[in-house]
Amino acid sequence: MEETLLQQGLDITLFGMGIVFTFLLLLVIGTSIMSRIIIRNFPEAEPAAPAASSPAADDARLRAIIKAAIDQHRKRR
Amino acid sequence: MEETLLQQGLDITLFGMGIVFTFLLLLVIGTSIMSRIIIRNFPEAEPAAPAASSPAADDARLRAIIKAAIDQHRKRR
């Protein structure tokens, strides 16, 4: 019985590590292929500066609001 | 058997559409009576300038502005 148990443990270890490595190897290969296909066929316009667009007019109004807020904030103290 | 199945389908269609129309007719009648009773007995002070939209919409716009302000504020530091 002991031998069997040990044998079972060894089986699990060998096949287990084998499968883990094989599966992750397949995943490395699959991922590399996938990335290559996507990068080649669907190039992204640009790494896209954080898309929060800020037109100049908005900016001016914003700055006004914030300035007002800060002024008020300072007055209150 | 086919005849029976067809007959069953016809039954479901006739009675089904009948019930749907009857029920929704009752609902039209019920709704009309209900609205009349409520409008007569509980007149609302005022149609309440479309209460939902303006403050909520405003708030949303405000929040957007503020978020932008914060982002900008943080970037500047």
Add this chain to the structure above:
Amino acid sequence: MEETLLQQGLDITLFGMGIVFTFLLLLVIGTSIMSRIIIRNFPEAEPAAPAASSPAADDARLRAIIKAAIDQHRKRR
């Protein structure tokens, strides 16, 4: 049977109130001891200006500024 039922009711009442009082008495005693131990061994530095650290405090300041901004924004309309 009636006598039994009444007797059962009385039992529940007497023992019930007894247990409730005993348990809450134990809790009063336990709580007092606990509080005394904690107050003696772990005196709090101070009733502790809301212990939240710097980023949270910053956020609070920011929120105050923004609230002011909103108020002003509303007043302008």
Add this chain to the structure above:
Amino acid sequence: MDNLLNLWLASGAYKMASGQFIMILVGLGLLFLAIRKNFEPLLLVPIGFGGILANIPGANLALSAAETALVSGDPEILRQMAQLLGTAAGDSLYALKEALGNAPAAVQARAAELATDAGFNNGMLYNFYNVAIASGVAPLVIFMGVGAMTDFGPLLANPRTLFLGAAAQFGIFATVLGAVGLSAAGIMDFSIADAAAIGIIGGADGPTAIYVSSLLAPDLLGAIAVAAYSYMALVPLIQPPIMRALTTPEERRIEMVQLRHVSKREKITFPLLILILVALFLPDAAPLLGMFCFGNLMRECGVVARLSDTAQNALINITTIFLGLSVGSKLAADKFLDPKTLGILALGIIAFAIGTATGVLMAKLLNVFSSHKVNPLIGSAGVSAVPMAARVSNKLGLEANPQNFLLMHAMGPNVAGVIGSAVAAGVMITMVRAMTG
């Protein structure tokens, strides 16, 4: 054309028994109280709506598959069921339902299989009730959420107020006595389990009442829950006259010293202290007080804020919806329209009144022995009904003395009352089981 007839036979108007009609009106009444009068709407809206659903004739939403099969009147099914249940072939529907309810679990399982094979399903509300209440989980989860919302600070600052929470539980036990008295006098027919379940109304705590009655008297659960929540909403009407009658204007004017600051450590330790005392002395209160303390520990420990937040919001809301609808399933006409319901409603209000009185009297008693005077108005908060009862104490205090802010002081007995009634619930469950088991 048979189908048209079938549909007509299936339609509600034909089957609407007067009892169901009355119960639909009761359900609408509960919705009115909840929506217009703000009577504990979080519970009474789902309960009222569930009550209406449970009484839609022919929909059988509150029945099990087996009960639906019986109600269907199919003679073949009735014959098989009668055989399975060992009743006489010609027995009435009522006798069959009774026999099914009292059958051993194995027979009930067979009846369910039989009904399933014949194409019957459990009603929606029946399923909700089984999952939410019969399993005990919904009241316990709500209790956990309540624990996560409870601040024991005022109680810890003044632990003596626990005695007020204890005294107010006398309302529970006086009601038990009242119920057995009515039975002994032959006016009502309450068993000792019924009496205990009714008494718990006096605990003024919804989930505790539902938990106890689901264990001891499920048939009365609908009436007990409705009474408990309604009277909790009526606390501002029920309590003031009693409080005024039992106190002098001088007593009502007593100002209490400001509560000391309670440290985080004390607040974290307190739920664990309760838990340990429960483990040592009161295992039967373990489910209720255990979940309550767990919720409170999540709140106070400061390291599981996201769990505490969910327990106080999404989880308690979801549970409340299904708990309410499930309670509604026990407002089926044949269970609610019973003289017992009148008895429950009458005894329930007595329970609240007595609990209020004993809370106030205990506060006066404490003042006899102590120099730190307690305003007896906070004694009434010991019935629980959080936070309504504490607000009532505060209001009467301000009437007597405009500088007299009792709200925080009353929160102590208020949460003590929650603990007190959970203790009482545990004791009663144990004792009743020992008596009837």
Add this chain to the structure above:
Amino acid sequence: MDNLLNLWLASGAYKMASGQFIMILVGLGLLFLAIRKNFEPLLLVPIGFGGILANIPGANLALSAAETALVSGDPEILRQMAQLLGTAAGDSLYALKEALGNAPAAVQARAAELATDAGFNNGMLYNFYNVAIASGVAPLVIFMGVGAMTDFGPLLANPRTLFLGAAAQFGIFATVLGAVGLSAAGIMDFSIADAAAIGIIGGADGPTAIYVSSLLAPDLLGAIAVAAYSYMALVPLIQPPIMRALTTPEERRIEMVQLRHVSKREKITFPLLILILVALFLPDAAPLLGMFCFGNLMRECGVVARLSDTAQNALINITTIFLGLSVGSKLAADKFLDPKTLGILALGIIAFAIGTATGVLMAKLLNVFSSHKVNPLIGSAGVSAVPMAARVSNKLGLEANPQNFLLMHAMGPNVAGVIGSAVAAGVMITMVRAMTG
């Protein structure tokens, strides 16, 4: 080395039957439509993913413990199962599964115990399906959430639009006729229950379709749900040609008077009115319409905002995740890859087209009898598909007349269509049960 063999035998590649391979492609296709084409992604992402999971060879995620035991091929288990099910010893796997599915509930319970004792478990998706759909709870909870998101204001301002919602349900019944016709002609083999479940696709309402098919034709549920959600997403393609064909440019240009203000009281009373009419006349629609009205009452009554909020967010989202995965479990190859699926897909689009047409025609009919003209473009919104169909009406209105904002006007028939198809669902469930019971 046996273990390596076992593992290989257990691996998917070996067992991947062509049907499962095709269904995985179908699942990926649904994900593509959901993610890239925005086809009802809230449902089709979970459904598509669940469909892939259900078809992983050897994983048995959509099978019960007993089915898994049969599929395992263990000869001892097969022998015991065959004995239990009373089939011949040498019967095929298919025959055994068939016998298991048709066995009485008691035998199924024995089979489950047998499989459990042999170490087999229910698959994950099988459990999800049982809890979420077989119990009926998930579609009902989603319907409650939809009710809590629905504003009946436009409908109350113009109750006549209920007729448009009624007329559009003809799509449902025409499809029923089509399905029985196909069967009668020997082209397909739909039972009357199948026909009713397929017809409900024309209701253009996902939870209603899932609820009805779970009761009447669970094997077709996968195809029906996929058809219902896909065609709802295709409404902007399906409806416009039909709408243009049935209306003149003058009709499309009709401007409608602005809707009157609807008071809070009317909005609170309306779900109760529906509930009472259901109680009186249509008990079989009680689960669907009851939960829908309950959700709407929570929304409008104003005193249970936290419950309404949870019903519209956490609760409906959680339910959607499990509902979608559960529907996916019915995309198992042996159920989906069936000629019936083609029939369902063909009949489903006919249902949408007919419902659109009858809605538009009813609007034109209303204009014959009334001086307050209705723009017939809002008739098509009566099929439900909230809010897509109303947006289509608005878009075509603007094309014909840039001042013609029909969106709010179309919301009336749009929500009326939800009520209408729930009514139709209730009627069909009752009638089919009476026919087959």
Add this chain to the structure above:
Amino acid sequence: MDNLLNLWLASGAYKMASGQFIMILVGLGLLFLAIRKNFEPLLLVPIGFGGILANIPGANLALSAAETALVSGDPEILRQMAQLLGTAAGDSLYALKEALGNAPAAVQARAAELATDAGFNNGMLYNFYNVAIASGVAPLVIFMGVGAMTDFGPLLANPRTLFLGAAAQFGIFATVLGAVGLSAAGIMDFSIADAAAIGIIGGADGPTAIYVSSLLAPDLLGAIAVAAYSYMALVPLIQPPIMRALTTPEERRIEMVQLRHVSKREKITFPLLILILVALFLPDAAPLLGMFCFGNLMRECGVVARLSDTAQNALINITTIFLGLSVGSKLAADKFLDPKTLGILALGIIAFAIGTATGVLMAKLLNVFSSHKVNPLIGSAGVSAVPMAARVSNKLGLEANPQNFLLMHAMGPNVAGVIGSAVAAGVMITMVRAMTG
């Protein structure tokens, strides 16, 4: 007066066995570690509290109705149970519980019916365990939520780091060997299923550990979960000495090139790629990896933000509460206070140590074959323990070179470790079942 005696007999103090007393201290210890030392508090607070609840003497919260009936000592029930289970009349309580646990499903169902008829109920924690863990749903739902919180960007930018996640799983299998070695040496008595369940501690992933042990060794679940979460919290103490011992200062100073930008399309496709590989090659990992990928797809696809948000918040929080309490139910004294627990704790830390070492060594091996050097400090992150292990890598990197920011680089092996241990879990479940089934 009998009642007073009953109550005393029912009270905890009388029944408090020393084992339960010790376990309550253990529960308090876990709470201390969670609250004061911040040891994975989201899990250890509910686990610790549940452990205390499970050990309240006389409350029987972790027992089934049938077990409670046995524990009650009622002679009539004991006689009936003994007869049902086929044990000798005079057998000890322990023998009866053993026989009940090993009885076929049909007999267990009869025992449950018998206990129900005698008025016994399932304990609260027993119900929680059955619904949350025995069904498998809670660990899977948490895995879905973790998937929805996981950003595969760093892994996709540098897929080689998957090898680090693979290598670190050797900790799992070394522990399996250690466990069978201890058994072979006669020191412990672990079956091969026990050994596999203990090994998974080395996966450093809570839900995976709970899922595997619920299937392979439910009696050890409490100890395994406690070990897994405790050692995950101890990662900052366990890993650094091993990492320093296996690397030279020069290696620790290696700076890695900045990660490339990963497109949305890659992130959407990646979970589907895993899913397809699972379907093709590893069906037994389908539940765990399927739910994980589903969560991640919901996160990345961008069209079901509300579902993703719920999966990351309300749903995972609710599930965590019940998962934790359920795990606590397996801290009952008779299961936890066993020499096996010591073995589990010892083997668990060895698992972490070996996984750390093999991860680091694999990184050094990669450097032998590649010109793009990898800092071997990120190898240790392959054990999972997200994100603690990645932070440890970063900290040691900064110590060696203040310009060396490894955090994002270490996130690659960190999430790879999650995939790796899910794969290992799937393999072990299949192999153990084949060995024991």
